[in-house]
Amino acid sequence: xxxxxxxxxxxxxxxxxxxxxxxxxxxxxxxxxxxxxxxxxxxxxxxxxxxxxxxxxxxxxxxxxxxxxxxxxxxxxxxxxxxxxxxxxxxxxxxxxxxxxxxxxxxxxxxxxxxxxxxxxxxxxxxxxxxxxxxxxxxxxxxxxxxxxxxxxxxxxxxxxxxxxxxxxxxxxxxxxxxxxxxxxxxxxxxxxxxxxxxxxxxxxxxxxx
Amino acid sequence: xxxxxxxxxxxxxxxxxxxxxxxxxxxxxxxxxxxxxxxxxxxxxxxxxxxxxxxxxxxxxxxxxxxxxxxxxxxxxxxxxxxxxxxxxxxxxxxxxxxxxxxxxxxxxxxxxxxxxxxxxxxxxxxxxxxxxxxxxxxxxxxxxxxxxxxxxxxxxxxxxxxxxxxxxxxxxxxxxxxxxxxxxxxxxxxxxxxxxxxxxx
Numbered sequence: 001x002x003x004x005x006x007x008x009x010x011x012x013x014x015x016x017x018x019x020x021x022x023x024x025x026x027x028x029x030x031x032x033x034x035x036x037x038x039x040x041x042x043x044x045x046x047x048x049x050x051x052x053x054x055x056x057x058x059x060x061x062x063x064x065x066x067x068x069x070x071x072x073x074x075x076x077x078x079x080x081x082x083x084x085x086x087x088x089x090x091x092x093x094x095x096x097x098x099x100x101x102x103x104x105x106x107x108x109x110x111x112x113x114x115x116x117x118x119x120x121x122x123x124x125x126x127x128x129x130x131x132x133x134x135x136x137x138x139x140x141x142x143x144x145x146x147x148x149x150x151x152x153x154x155x156x157x158x159x160x161x162x163x164x165x166x167x168x169x170x171x172x173x174x175x176x177x178x179x180x181x182x183x184x185x186x187x188x189x190x191x192x193x194x195x196x197x198x199x200x201x202x203x204x205x206x207x208x209x210x
Numbered sequence: 211x212x213x214x215x216x217x218x219x220x221x222x223x224x225x226x227x228x229x230x231x232x233x234x235x236x237x238x239x240x241x242x243x244x245x246x247x248x249x250x251x252x253x254x255x256x257x258x259x260x261x262x263x264x265x266x267x268x269x270x271x272x273x274x275x276x277x278x279x280x281x282x283x284x285x286x287x288x289x290x291x292x293x294x295x296x297x298x299x300x301x302x303x304x305x306x307x308x309x310x311x312x313x314x315x316x317x318x319x320x321x322x323x324x325x326x327x328x329x330x331x332x333x334x335x336x337x338x339x340x341x342x343x344x345x346x347x348x349x350x351x352x353x354x355x356x357x358x359x360x361x362x363x364x365x366x367x368x369x370x371x372x373x374x375x376x377x378x379x380x381x382x383x384x385x386x387x388x389x390x391x392x393x394x395x396x397x398x399x400x401x402x403x404x405x406x407x408x409x410x411x412x
Contacts, residue, residue, distance in 0.1 A: 005323055005324065006322070006323060007322060007342045007345045007346040008322030008323075008345065008346060008349045008350070008373065009322075009346060009349055009350040010342070010346040010350075011346070011347075011350070013341075013342045013343035013346050013347070014343055015343060015358060016338050016341070016343045016344045016347070016355065016358070016359060017338060017341070017343070018336070018338050018359070019336070019337060019338070022336050022337060024260050024333065024334055026337075027231075028231075029230055029231045029234045031256055032234045032235075032238060033234055034256050034259075035238070035247065035249060035252040035253070035256060036234070036237060036238060036241065036247070038252050038255055038256070039241050039246050039247035039248075039252060040241070040246075042246075043241075043246040045246075052323070052324055055324070064342065066230075067337065068325060068337065068340040068341075070230055073230065073233060073234055073237065076237065077233070077237050080237065080240060080241070085240060085241075085244055085246075086237075086240040090240065091233070091236050091237065091240065092228070092236075094232075094235070094236035094239055094240070095228035095229075095232040095233045095235070095236035096228055096232055097225070097226070097227065097228025097229070097232065098224065098225045098226065098227050098228055099227070099228055099233050099236065100224075100227055140323065140375045140376055141375075142322050142323060142373065142375060144322075144349065154307070156305070156376075156377070156378060157305070159376065159377045162376075176376045176377065176378075178307075178372075178378070186349075187350060192351055192352065192353045192354065192369075193365070194353075194365060194366070194367070194368050194369060195352055195353060195368070195369040195370075195371065196368065196369075196370055196371070197349045197371045197373060198370060198371065198372045198373065199373045199375050200373070200374060200375050200376035200377070200378050201375070201376065202376065
């Protein structure tokens with residue numbers, strides 16, 4: 001989904017704020033959230049795609065005003081409620097106040113045609129174009145490359161298509177590629193000279209660029 | 211799911227959130243009650259992340275590559291396997307690709323969609339790596355961003371940004387500093403910073 005998480009290329013966030021000598025955890029609750037993530041994963045409540053999408057569906061204002069560990073907390077809590085292990089009233093009673101969850105899942109599975117495929121269709125040097133389909137559900141094709149042309153620079157192994165695993169109980173494997181995009185292809189006249197962006201993309205996201 | 215905005219009729223002025231510590235405790239209590247969370251056992255796992263994962267691991271990998279050409283060749287050909295030779299691996303480290311800086315190329319790693327990061331060699335990511343300012347700008351204006359962060363990349367050096375949007379995690383192999391010829395591997399590792407292995411330093 002073209003959600004608030006998909007920030008590549010957006011302007012207006014200001015300078016990067018680096019905290020000198022940053023600790024691994026700023027507070028005990030952050031460590032507790034990592035425990036929650038490990039427990040939820042071990043219990044099979046989510047996989048990579050499902051977990052990411054539980055965060056992507058956060059209210060945009062909440063997403064931007066909370067830290068990354070709070071994103072994890074909100075996503076895991078949303079999954080726990082969606083799996084029927086608790087309801088929001090239960091969480092709020094225990095927390096003694098409002099417990100924001102993410103918005104409902106509007107995805108259906110991969111919104112592109114995709115079948116299990118282990119033989120790479122593209123090779124290093126091939127010109128490709130990223131499909132532009134802006135799904136309602138999860139995808140790892142960032143908005144800023146959808147519809148754009150690039151060149152395959154590396155062929156990686158077969159991995160579960162996250163668009164499928166985020167919404168369905170089955171999985172479909174596809175080869176992935178590192179695709180190089182010239183900055184001017186992505187940002188037009190505003191591109192910085194001498195820069196290129198590489199994005200790792202599943203085969204079903206790509207078509208040959210003839 | 212839309213409870214927080216719709217159920218109580220105050221769509222534009224929702225009540226303040228319960229403190230984050232209280233929300234964490236509430237969710238933890240639910241999972242403990244369901245028999246899905248054993249805090250003591252998970253604390254051991256988290257402590258292992260804190261103790262065993264960190265940029266010192268990546269620095270050892272880099273220093274080995276600087277001093278052993280055969281190792282460097284293996285590292286660039288199969289990062290995961292070469293890193294495992296030094297005993298490093300684990301979550302977020304199953305598929306690591308190492309990208310090499312040179313006189314003409316500078317590499318920069320970002321995850322625009324979330325926070326993908328090679329935990330076994332760099333540890334858990336710093337907050338700025340996960341924040342929108344870095345994620346949004348690294349792909350749009352990397353040269354400007356790096357200069358702002360104190361790293362001026364000359365105009366004749368190409369900047370290659372790697373958005374780790376899938377399953378590959380990236381580690382930058384910085385250039386060996388000039389004047390470091392007399393240093394052994396251990397001393398060289400002391401020169402390698404986390405930021406150089408992300409690519410925000412050169």
